[in-house]
Every structure is written in C-alpha cells, then in structure tokens.
Amino acid sequence: MMSNDHILNPETMPQSPEKATLEGKNKFLGLWFFLGGETVLFASLFGTYLSLKNSTAGGPTSEELFGLELVFIMTIMLLTSSLTSVYAMYHMKNNDFKKMQLWLGITGLLGIGFLAMEIYEFAHYITEYGFTFRSSAFGSAFYTLVGFHGGHVTFGILWLITLMIRNAKRGLNLYNAPKFNTFSLYWHFIDVVWVFVFTVVYLMGKVG
Amino acid sequence: MENTNTNKITEYQKQRNKEEMKKQLISFALMIVVTLIAFTIVATGVMEKMFAIPVLLILALIQVAFQYYYFMHMKDKGHEMPSIMIYGGAWAAILTIAGLAVITWW
Secondary structure, eight states: OGGGHHHHSOSSOOSOGGGSSHHHHHHHHHHHHHHHHHHHHHHHHHHHHHHHTTOOTTSOOHHHHOOHHHHHHHHHHHHHHHHHHHHHHHHHHTTOHHHHHHHHHHHHHHHHHHHHHHHHHHHHHHHHHOOOTTTOHHHHHHHHHHHHHHHHHHHHHHHHHHHHHHTTTTOSOTTTHHHHHHHHHHHHHHHHHHHHIIIIIIIHHHHO | OOOOSSOOOOHHHHHHHHHHHHHHHHHHHHHHHHHHHHHHHHHHTOSOHHHHHHHHHHHHHHHHHHIIIIISOTTSTTOHHHHHHHHHHHHHHHHHHHHHHHHHHO
C-alpha cells in the first residue's frame, strides 16, 4: 500500500479521478453491467405486478388504496437526493473532499426520509386496510415490487454510511474516488426504478 | 511545473465542471416539471384512461432519459459499454414484460 502512495495521491489529480486507474475503470464497467442485470430483475417484478394487479380477492383495489400526496413527496425527495449525489460527484471532480462528504450526507438523509415514509405507508395499509402480503395476489405483487425497491434504498444507505465512515480520514484519492462514483451511479439507478414505480404502480393504479 | 505540492485542479477543468453542473441543474428542473405534469394528469383526471396511460409512460421515459444521459453521464464519451448494457437490459426487460403480458391476457 505504501509503495503505491504516489499513484493513489498524485500531485495533480486527473480530470476524472474515478476512471484514472484500471481498478476504477473496471468498477465503472462492472457497475453498469450490474445495472443492466438489475433492469431485467425489476422488469420481471413489474411484469408480475401488472399481471396480478387486478387479482384483489375481494380486498381493496389499487384505486381505493393509494393516495397521491405521500407518493408525490417521496418522489420529490428521491429525485432531490439524486441531484445531491450529482453535487457530491461535482465536488469529487474538483477534488473537494469535505464538500463531497457533506453532499453525500445530505443524499443519505434524504434517502432515510424516503425510507421512513415508505415504512409509514406500508404500516398504514396494513393497519387501516388490513392489506398485507398475504391478502391477495395483488398484495403479494405490490409488496414484492415496492419492497424490493425499498430494499435497494436500504442497501444504498448502508453502503453510503460505510463508505463515508471508512474513508472519513483518508481524504480523496484515486483508490476511493471510484468507490464514491460507483455508489453515485447505483443511487441514480434507484431513482430510475422509482420513476417507473410511481408511474406504473401509483399513477396508473389511480387511473384504473 | 506549477502545482507541485497540492492536488489542485486547473481553472479550465473547474470551469468545465461548472458548465456540466449547470446542465445537470437544468435537467433536474425539467425532471421536476415532468413529474408535476404526470401527477397533475392523474390528480385532476383531465385525461381518459386510454390516453393517460401512454402519456404517463412517455413522461416516465423522458425523465429516465435525463437521469441516464445527464445525471449518469451516458451522453459523455467512453460510455459505449454502459449504453450496450443498459439498452441490452432494457431489451430483455421489454421481452420479460411482453412475455408475462402474453401468458396473462392472450
């Protein structure tokens, strides 16, 4: 590790520190490969949801269940957290570690806020409507799809906290810049999935 | 050589990063607008179901394109492989959803 120090902490940071090393290039390609696979995973969950959406077994339908206010706030929160992680990468490219950490922190807080509202939403459906995973095929498909997205948010938050704490004293270098960039791409992808969740599940569910 | 003892970024790079950030801020504003239109269509019920669903899906695709091309830099050079992977994934995704739709409603 010591012998590589001059590579990891160069005297002038390159323009794209996240892709300056072979490790960084590989992480970059690897994450995009992963996102391609995730696309198919979520497609199968969306397809299942669309197929089972009307199988309510006498329970509440999507039109009776969903409200738009909470989903709208959740959407804005996640979209804003996507922008704040763009800001974090902006400061990474300017080699400003403190500001990058600050914006990553804001991203994490917005993510936690989103997650809290999702948990509230699920709790509301369960206690007020008795709408659970076992209520109907619609219930199973709904909680699997939206819950899987929520699981991705949870994983992202844990990943971010680990990254921020682990690298807090290291500062920015060519070893950890790819790690931050990889997280940021993953976090954008979570927002991509959410765009389809709020469109297909909530908005189309409200239309009928 | 200047900048021998600090990890300074050149003014030129800083300026370029700033311009990129500006574009990303504009995309964010447009994404908010697209989101507002989508929610307004559903909240006010101005559109028939038959029109509303395709319009909502198109709005979602617009927003996702901004996310991929601006926030995730897919418009930049060196993103040929990422594009192949995402479009490949999207192709398999369409087939998956089409397949499930066929066995459900055929």
